[in-house]
Each structure stands twice: as structure tokens, then as C-alpha cells.
Amino acid sequence: MPLSAKAFQRWLHGVAPDASVADVARASGVKRTTLAQQLVRGKVAEATVVGISRAFNINPVAALGSFESYQDLGQPPVPPTLQELVSQIATADLLHAIIARTEIIARTDPDTGTGAGPPELSPPPHATSVKNWVDAIDDGELRHRVSAATGVAPQNYSAQLTANRLAPELAVATSRAAGVGLAGGLVAAGLVTEAEAGWPPGARQAALDLLTDGELAVLAGERLHALGKALRRQEHDQRQTETIWENLG
Template identity: 45%
Template structure:
């Protein structure tokens, strides 16, 4: 779900009253046919709103807060927790930091190096990091979406925009965090500090860091085992089919 086309047009006319649809599309890089389809359907994608806001120098979070379904978004923007930040660190970076810290000394402590946000943003790890244990049923009750459908989205590595916002609300974290990990907002737009992940990693004790590496490797092993099982099943099925 996006925002009401009528509400979008009203906002757009306030922001750029003298620009045509063609002008807007040229400025934002949005295809005219794409925007036209959204307006005809009466539902404008959140990504479209964000791109227009950026193109006209508006804060995307403040703009989204003007639309139904996103009220209070700007007021709910705050810094992410350490767990959220660490959830967005690839396991390769964690392993490299474990080795770097093991070879460092007190005078020359190891400094964690983390891949750019664009290369490491992931939905499922964030959801698991903020989940106190009952987030799926609470999210389902708040949105009317079945828990299995929520799980299916997470397994596919995605989460619908309003689900992402509501998940953050139910988890008691920054309301913009879900939009950051789903790629709707840039990290800085959502209040995520540029070096936040590195600082969160550096704050871990040796035991916490090793435990984190172990947990990530365990999760990776499960994925790889399932992939191997699926490959074996597919191979056997092909053989039986001749």
C-alpha cells in the first residue's frame, strides 16, 4: 500500500505549484507512464513520494508523516539501537573483526571495517534483532495480515512498507528503522549514524563478539544445509523424470 493519489496531488501542488507532471518526472527520473498508472489506480507508491520529496529538497520522513498510515513518523524517528545496527553487519565483516581484534594489542586496538549500508542492508536480521519473541502475532493483530504471510515476506527478504513501519512501532524502536532496512529511506534519512555499526561492534566485549560470530555462522550453516537439501531433491526429481 502507498498513499492516496488525491493526497499526493494536493501535497505536490503545494510543493511545486508551477510544475507540470512532465517537469516532475524529468526532475525525479520517474517514468510518466509509471506515475500515471499510480494516479489512475488512486494509490501512489511510497517510493514515488520519497523520490519526489528528495527532488524538491524536502525531508522524506517529514513528507511521509503528512499522509494517512504514516502519521507520527517524523516524531518517531530516533537513533537505532545497537542490536539494530549490528544486525546490518555482514558476517564476513564480523569474522574479519574477530581476527583483527585477536591480533591487536591495547596500544593499537583493531578498528572494525564494515561494508557500506547499500551492500549490507537486510530485512530479516533487523526483524529478528528487534523481535522480543512475539512480534509476528502482535504485528498480525495490528495489521490483519496472517503471521504466515508475514513470515513468507521475511523469508523472501522483504517487508511491505506499512508492515515495516508497524513492526518498528510494535517493537518499540525508531519508526523509520523499518523503512531503512527495506530500502525506502537512506540510512541518514532514517536517523542511522554513518559510523554507528562500527561503534556498536567496537563496544562489544571479546566474548560478545565471538558469540555474535558463532550465531551468524550457525544461521549461515542452516541456510547452506537447506540449499544443499533442495539441490539434492531437485537432482533426484530430475533423475526420476528421466
């Protein structure tokens, strides 16, 4: 839900009272024309607030909490669950972890008895981060609760998950309906970073380390199975498209 331009201008005046639109655009990396168009239309995108907040060293989650529609984001952050943390680990990183665990003896320093350490995890979002996050916090009725609370049809909600995106208001509504930290969905959708959401440093790696070898293998297998299904659908659609063009040609 885009933010009211009037509310945005009040917020911006408090953040940078002497800055012009051009100054704000230049500092934040938001295009001047984009910002001007949003102000004219009376609706400012959440991503614009995030970009400006970073430019002026303000936590983006706290900044969004300054607006009425996101006011509960101003509350102290709630730590993510183990399931949320694992959902934000890319499939490639899971596979790297499996390989690293099987090669732990080869990677161990014979002099110190210590390993080389795990490779650094890639930051969220990843290719299926949004759907994985929702699946991680879904008790089986979550989608229906979100639909009832927001008025968004379940099929439209599912379409966003399939496209690996989630509008900020839906991300927060999903967190609220699941009873988890409100900024988790914003991390999964790539609007804010782990640190900006208040996630502890190294939390995802710690969650990964807690997985047993069996749990890690099962999770990676589920991810690969889902990826395989998606790729087969794409290949099927591509073949159908090529057949249509051949028939037309």
C-alpha cells in the same frame, strides 16, 4: 499500503507546484510510465514518494509523515537501540571485525601507537537485514502483536522476513509494536538510509566497537549457522529439482 493518489497529488503540488509528471519523473528517476500507472490506479508506492523527495531535497521519512497512514513518522526521530544497530551490520563485516581485532598488533603503527582503523561498514540493507532487525527487537510476542494490529497472517509476515523484504506499512507497524524508532524497519528494508532515518553518523560502527571479542564471535557464529542452514535448504531444493527433471527426461 500504497498511498492515495489524491493525497499524493496534493503533496506533490506542495513540493513542486509547477512540475509536470514528466519533469518529476526525470528529476527523481522514477519511470514516467510507472508514475502514470500508479496515478491511474489511484495508489502510489511509498518508494515513489521516497525517490521524488530525494530529487527535491526533502527528507523521505518526513515526506511519508505527510500522509495520514504514516503521520507518526513526522514526529522527531527516536535513536535506534544498540541491538538494531548491530542487526544492520552485514555478516561479512562482522567477520572482518574479528580478523581486524586479532591482527590489531600487526596493524599498529610502531611510531604513533595507533592502528590503521576499522574498514568502513557496508550500508544497509544486507542479505538478512530485515529478519535480523525483527529478531533484534522481538520480545517473543512481537510477530503476534503485528499480526493482530495489521491483519497480516503470521505465515505471510514470516515469508516476507525470509525473503529479506518488508512492506513499509508492516515495517512501521513492527516498530510501533516493539516500541522502537519508527523508521528502523524502513532502513532494514532498504527504503531509506540511516541518515534519512535520523540515525547518528557512525552509530553502527560505535555499536560494533562496544561488542566484546566474545560477543562478536558468538554473533558471527550465529549468523554463519543461520547462513549454513539456508544454504543447505537451497542445496536440498536444487537436488530435488534436478531429480524431478531427470525423472521427467
